[in-house]
Amino acid sequence: LAKTTQPISMDSYEGQEVNITCSHNNIATNDYITWYQQFPSQGPRFIIQGYKTKVTNEVASLFIPADRKSSTLSLPRVSLSDTAVYYCLVGDRQEIIFGKGTRLHILPSKSTFGDGTTLTVKP
Amino acid sequence: DGGITQSPKYLFRKEGQNVTLSCEQNLNHDAMYWYRQDPGQGLRLIYYSQIVNDFQKGDIAEGYSVSREKKESFPLTVTSAQKNPTAFYLCASSIFGQESSYNSPLHFGNGTRLTVT
Numbered sequence: 001l002a003k004t005t006q007p008i009s010m011d012s013y014e015g016q017e018v019n020i021t022c023s024h025n026n027i028a029t030n031d032y033i034t035w036y037q038q039f040p041s042q043g044p045r046f047i048i049q050g051y052k053t054k055v056t057n058e059v060a061s062l063f064i065p066a067d068r069k070s071s072t073l074s075l076p077r078v079s080l081s082d083t084a085v086y087y088c089l090v091g092d093r094q095e096i097i098f099g100k101g102t103r104l105h106i107l108p109s110k111s112t113f114g115d116g117t118t119l120t121v122k123p
Numbered sequence: 124d125g126g127i128t129q130s131p132k133y134l135f136r137k138e139g140q141n142v143t144l145s146c147e148q149n150l151n152h153d154a155m156y157w158y159r160q161d162p163g164q165g166l167r168l169i170y171y172s173q174i175v176n177d178f179q180k181g182d183i184a185e186g187y188s189v190s191r192e193k194k195e196s197f198p199l200t201v202t203s204a205q206k207n208p209t210a211f212y213l214c215a216s217s218i219f220g221q222e223s224s225y226n227s228p229l230h231f232g233n234g235t236r237l238t239v240t
Binding site: 034036041042043044045046049087097098099100101 | 127158164165166167168182211213214215228229230231232233234236
């Protein structure tokens with residue numbers, strides 16, 4: 001059974017490109033690599049799938065090196081709504097096994113906030 | 124609109140009672156799956172079915188039972204034998220056949236949150 005390894009969590013800022021890497025050293029010849037996104041209290045949603053080189057859709061890109069022992073999900077210009085758990089799966093049998101995924105937390109861009117104003121009200 | 128419907132969204136039961144979670148799909152998919160998710164954890168496979176009247180145990184089948192009498196439906200029964208049934212339950216389906224094999228993407232429902240007290 002092909003096992004995958006991903007970082008447990010990642011933080012990034014709005015507007016940045018985010019790359020999440022997944023290791024799958026035991027990937028079999030016929031296996032595809034599939035990524036899902038899950039928001040709290042919802043079912044996972046399919047993002048992208050690939051076999052080799054690069055795949056791109058309207059949501060993300062998937063980079064797979066020639067040895068296929070790893071893959072990188074790339075999310076361009078993330079927004080706060082991209083905060084979610086991302087799962088990397090390698091299919092090799094009827095049983096589709098999910099790991100714990102990568103918890104991605106998108107922070108507001110520093111440029112979103114000004115320096116603030118201190119208001120003091122005297123009695 | 125094609126999709127997977129899980130009902131109810133929230134379910135509360137007393138300990139010792141069996142409870143059945145519903146899962147229906149109109150995607151004409153052959154394969155259906157049940158997963159369990161605990162807080163902060165990934166998904167664990169309970170049961171799966173590739174064709175009508177056939178199903179296989181996943182990693183954590185103990186205390187659960189399923190049936191697949193129709194292609195569209197794959198209900199899950201959480202029995203009183205399940206030691207810790209409180210969890211978020213997710214049903215999924217995918218195309219399954221000789222050509223597509225095991226790489227077909229899963230389509231998930233929005234889950235049923237079961238609380239047993």
